[in-house]
Amino acid sequence: MDILVCLKRVPLAGGTLILTPDSRDIETKHLGFGISPHEENAVEAGVQLVEQMGGTLTLLTLGPSDAEEQLRSQLAIGATRAVLIETDGQEWDPQGTAAALIDAINAEETKFDLIIFGAESADSAGYQIHIRVAHALNRPIITNVKSMKVENGVAVCDRVVAAGREHYEVALPAIVTVRDGLNIPRYPSVPGRMQARKKPVDMKKAEPRVPKLEKVNLALAPSKAKGAEVLGNGADAVPALVEVLKKIGAF
Amino acid sequence: MILVLIDHDRGELDQLSLRALTAARKLGQDVEAIVISKEGAALAGIVGEYGAKVLHVATHANLTDYTPMASGRALKDLVEKLKPAAVLAAGSPRGNEQLAHLAAFLDLPMAAECSEITLGSPHHVLRARWAGNLIESANVHSDLLIASVLAFSTEPESVNGGAASVSEFEPSLQPSDYAVKVLSRDAGESKGGVTLVDAKVIVSGGRGVGGPDGFGQIEELANLLGGTVGCSRVVTSSGWRPHAEQVGQTGTKVAPDLYIAAGISGAMQHIAGMKNSKTIVVINTDPEAPILSYADYAIIGDLHQVIPALTSAIREAKG
Numbered sequence: 001m002d003i004l005v006c007l008k009r010v011p012l013a014g015g016t017l018i019l020t021p022d023s024r025d026i027e028t029k030h031l032g033f034g035i036s037p038h039e040e041n042a043v044e045a046g047v048q049l050v051e052q053m054g055g056t057l058t059l060l061t062l063g064p065s066d067a068e069e070q071l072r073s074q075l076a077i078g079a080t081r082a083v084l085i086e087t088d089g090q091e092w093d094p095q096g097t098a099a100a101l102i103d104a105i106n107a108e109e110t111k112f113d114l115i116i117f118g119a120e121s122a123d124s125a126g127y128q129i130h131i132r133v134a135h136a137l138n139r140p141i142i143t144n145v146k147s148m149k150v151e152n153g154v155a156v157c158d159r160v161v162a163a164g165r166e167h168y169e170v171a172l173p174a175i176v177t178v179r180d181g182l183n184i185p186r187y188p189s190v191p192g193r194m195q196a197r198k199k200p201v202d203m204k205k206a207e208p209r210v211p212k213l214e215k216v217n218l219a220l221a222p223s224k225a226k227g228a229e230v231l232g233n234g235a236d237a238v239p240a241l242v243e244v245l246k247k248i249g250a251f
Numbered sequence: 252m253i254l255v256l257i258d259h260d261r262g263e264l265d266q267l268s269l270r271a272l273t274a275a276r277k278l279g280q281d282v283e284a285i286v287i288s289k290e291g292a293a294l295a296g297i298v299g300e301y302g303a304k305v306l307h308v309a310t311h312a313n314l315t316d317y318t319p320m321a322s323g324r325a326l327k328d329l330v331e332k333l334k335p336a337a338v339l340a341a342g343s344p345r346g347n348e349q350l351a352h353l354a355a356f357l358d359l360p361m362a363a364e365c366s367e368i369t370l371g372s373p374h375h376v377l378r379a380r381w382a383g384n385l386i387e388s389a390n391v392h393s394d395l396l397i398a399s400v401l402a403f404s405t406e407p408e409s410v411n412g413g414a415a416s417v418s419e420f421e422p423s424l425q426p427s428d429y430a431v432k433v434l435s436r437d438a439g440e441s442k443g444g445v446t447l448v449d450a451k452v453i454v455s456g457g458r459g460v461g462g463p464d465g466f467g468q469i470e471e472l473a474n475l476l477g478g479t480v481g482c483s484r485v486v487t488s489s490g491w492r493p494h495a496e497q498v499g500q501t502g503t504k505v506a507p508d509l510y511i512a513a514g515i516s517g518a519m520q521h522i523a524g525m526k527n528s529k530t531i532v533v534i535n536t537d538p539e540a541p542i543l544s545y546a547d548y549a550i551i552g553d554l555h556q557v558i559p560a561l562t563s564a565i566r567e568a569k570g
Contacts, residue, residue: 013519017384026385037501037520095360119344119501124380124387127347127363127399128354135355140430143319144344146494160495161260164438166317170431180501181487181494212360214373216388218380228533228543234552235560241532242564244548248530250452250476250509251565 001055001150001172003046004112006101006130007035007074009067010122023217025091026123035070038118040185042178046116047078047186049150056080058110062100064089068201076188076196083108083202091124093211098132100206105137107204114155117177119144126213134175141175142168146182252281252333256326256340256349257298257306261316262290266449267341269301269407271400275339276302276410278370283307284415285329287322287349288314292417299415301407306415309422316433317345323352325422330357330395332420336370337396342379346399354397361397362389366404370396382500382523403506403527445479447498452478452509455498455525456486459514459536459554463491468558469513475565481505481525483515499524513554517542534558 011031018027046057059074059082061067071082085100092100105112115137117130134141145157146165150172157168157176188196231240245251253275258265275282284303286294288310295306309325326349330338338353340346342364354361366386367377373390379401380387391398447453454473456466466480473480481498482491498505500520510528515521517540525531526545533546534554543549550557 013381017381026381093360095358122381125364125382126361127344128351128361131348131351132355135352138427140427141320142431143348164436164495166433167435167437168431169434180484181497184488210392212392213362214390214392216390219386219388221379221384221386226544226547228531228546228549230538230549230551232550234550235556237550237552238557238560238564241548241550241561242568244530244532245476245509245565246568248509251569 001049001053001113002110003049003055003057004105004115005039005042005046005057005059005079006115006117007039007043007059007061007070008121009033009061009063009070010036017220019218019220023219024215025218033066033070035074036118036120036122037180038120038178041180041182042116042118043074043077043079044183044185045148045178048183049114050078053150056110058083058108058112060101060104061085062092062097062206063087065203071201072196073188075199076192077186078192079199081200081202083204085204085206087206088208090208091215092208093213094126094128095132095212096209098129098136099209101129101133102136103206104204105133111173113172114150115139115175117175119177119179130175130177137175139173139175140170141177142170143177145176145178148176148178148182252283252335253278254329254333254335254338255282255284255303256322256338256346257284257286257291257294258341258343258345258349259286259291259294262293264294264297265341265343265345266407267343267346267402269297270403270405271339271341271346272298272301272303273408274368274400274405275337277405278337278368280336283333283335285309285326287325292419295417296414299412300409302410302412303415306417308417308419310419311421311424313424313429318429318432319345319348320352320431321422321424321428322349323356324424324428326353327356328422329420335395337368337398340399342399342401350397350399357395359393359395359397360391362391363399364401365398366401368396368398382520384519384523402504447479447481447496447503447505450479450505450507452476453481453498453505453507454478454511454513455481455483455515456513457483457515458485460486460491465555466492468555468562472511472558472562475562476509478507478509483521484518512542512546513558515542516540517545
């Protein structure tokens with residue numbers, strides 16, 4: 001079984017975000033980089049499937065050449081090879097990104113049985129690239145998957161909704177997007193890291209398009225932080241809290 | 252005219268859709284609504300009350316449960332017929348997904364999670380990024396604006412309108428549109444009763460609860476207040492509680508009347524999921540925990556003492 005996992009390099013922002021002077025990006029001078037949280041689950045799912053069924057796991061990303069760092073760290077988890085579509089360093093809009101991914105996937109010799117995305121990127125969260133890829137490749141897509149098995153060429157997936165679980169089944173080749181909670185991503189082993197250095201990373205170029213969803217600038221969201229009124233310490237403060245709950249009509 | 256996708260789960264209205272309808276009405280044009288599948292026709296009353304003049308009902312033998320690609324096709328058919336200025340939906344996982352299928356069918360841009368929309372040429376939006384910590388100002392270069400409305404950014408406002416007139420149509424579905432559909436459901440991890448999204452009161456536990464057994468007292472308090480149990484990501488990752496109860500950016504985003512956070516320090520991704528709650532009460536041993544700056548009231552102390560005391564005090568006060 002041949003699997004492709006799509007990743008995105010994102011800054012590992014802590015509690016506070018700082019913008020660049022032109023307000024177009026996050027200031028990343030003092031930040032490390034990783035991938036979006038759900039994507040770690042996507043890679044782990046791919047590694048597990050290849051361990052069970054054999055085959056290959058390819059990683060694909062679009063980003064600056066530095067994104068090789070993220071590809072190598074995921075190759076260390078157990079992926080076979082990686083493809084990096086190098087940009088001009090600018091952020092591309094969702095349609096431009098999807099088009100470049102589609103071209104890269106079509107250019108591959110391997111016809112992937114399963115393509116896995118994270119449910120949403122940590123930074124831009126546009127909720128659409130995976131669906132555009134599915135349409136272009138004419139493949140079915142199941143999103144927000146929280147458990148997945150592959151049996152006899154069929155992906156059996158559950159998604160968690162407010163009222164419980166929904167079951168889906170779809171014949172491969174297919175696309176799924178996965179959520180945190182699907183599995184527990186493993187840490188790379190030392191031999192894994194060593195091997196990852198030698199695994200192939202194909203570098204490609206793609207031309208940017210004029211964005212149709214055109215970022216003008218970014219602003220920090222007004223903080224809702226207001227500071228709590230401290231009612232007291234320990235169980236002694238309970239009567240004060242009961243008064244508050246009465247006042248707001250909680251009971 | 253603005254077309255709004257009203258999402259529903261087998262006839263049960265998604266409340267966020269009423270907010271999207273209100274946001275649409277504020278754009279100053281006529282508003283019409285679309286529901287997918289016959290069961291949605293029963294929503295004509297409420298949709299009219301919130302300002303839609305017409306409710307378009309996509310009916311088809313294969314539209315029996317959630318089929319997002321088929322929704323996209325139905326939206327496309329209606330958009331091509333009615334030529335609205337914009338198509339909006341709630342910024343929920345389902346709202347975003349169905350709109351993305353529309354955008355992919357038409358090869359047009361889509362702006363997700365918008366807190367402000369201005370129609371024009373180009374259209375302009377403010378949209379949430381980084382779990383709502385950043386706001387992007389963006390131009391959308393397309394005649395038709397496809398946008399989802401950020402959850403909780405608009406309060407739903409009734410206009411006391413009469414029921415929308417129902418107009419049924421059959422979308423030109425192809426088998427591939429409903430290749431992915433819900434085959435079965437189970438109550439699974441949910442205990443039934445109040446879901447997180449609909450709950451008026453949520454009592455959430457975090458790492459400070461200490462283990463699965465500690466959630467008995469959280470459940471007791473939640474039941475007493477007619478609410479439901481939530482938790483932070485570390486709790487579900489540790490397997491103490493089911494993922495369906497996780498509040499946050501990677502779980503469920505909520506905005507109840509009362510949110511009690513016990514033993515939760517307040518990671519950015521948790522705050523993103525609960526900061527719109529009307530009243531936030533924090534019970535935490537650490538007076539410096541980040542969640543305190545988002546709370547209205549706090550008790551500094553061990554939840555294992557505070558919660559049982561609170562539960563018995565409420566029982567007593569209730570009589």
